[in-house]
Amino acid sequence: MTESDARTRFRAACAAVVAVLPRGLRTVVAPSMVGFAVVNGFTFAVDLLLLSLLIDGLGLPLWAGITVAYGTAFALSFVLNRWLNFEPERPVGTQIGRYVVVVALNYAAIVLGVTHGLAAAGIPYQLARLVAGACEAVFMYAAMRWFVFARCAART
Structure with a gap:
């Protein structure tokens, strides 16, 4: 299977999921949103697996394991x-630069800010992190769709 075939199949599967949603949701949920949920659900699992391996397996300190x-x-x-879900129209360097800005804002404002703010308000940190994770998903999808991988303006 070629790279193009994999992308085409992934996008078709996401569109098929949207097609079976109730009519009201079909107008709100884009296939790229389904793709984002699949990709980021997978990468979240990788994050947790890697974190466990680094902490329990290699004995790294918590801060180092979380960071890596x-x-x-x-x-x-x-x-x-970039490969499966969004159109890679811009040069990769531009997209990486934009992504780094988005990730830094996400980490500072949502991962740390929302989690610590809710915990300071008396919400258990586990629940605070879940709420922050939901905020993070919305922010990251919007930033990736309309900023990092936004279509270039029409060239004249």
Whole structure:
């Protein structure tokens, strides 16, 4: 199977999922949103698996394990979303630069900010992290669709 075949099959599968949604949802849920959920669900699992291997297997300190696993998952997310889910119209360097900005904002404002803010308000940190994760998913999808992988303006 070629790269193009894999992309075509992935996009067709995402479109098929959208096609079976109730009529009201079909107008709101784009196939790229389904693709984002699949890709990022997979990369979240990679993040957790890698985190466990680094902490329990290699004995790294928690901060180091989190940093390596989180960074690896976001790099993998970029590659898979660029390849399978979004149109790679812009040069990869431009997209990587935009992605780094988005990830830095996401990490500072949502992963740390929302989680710590909710925990400081008395919400258990596990629940705070889940809420922050939901915010993160919405922010990252929007940023990737309309900023990182946005279509270039028409060339004249």
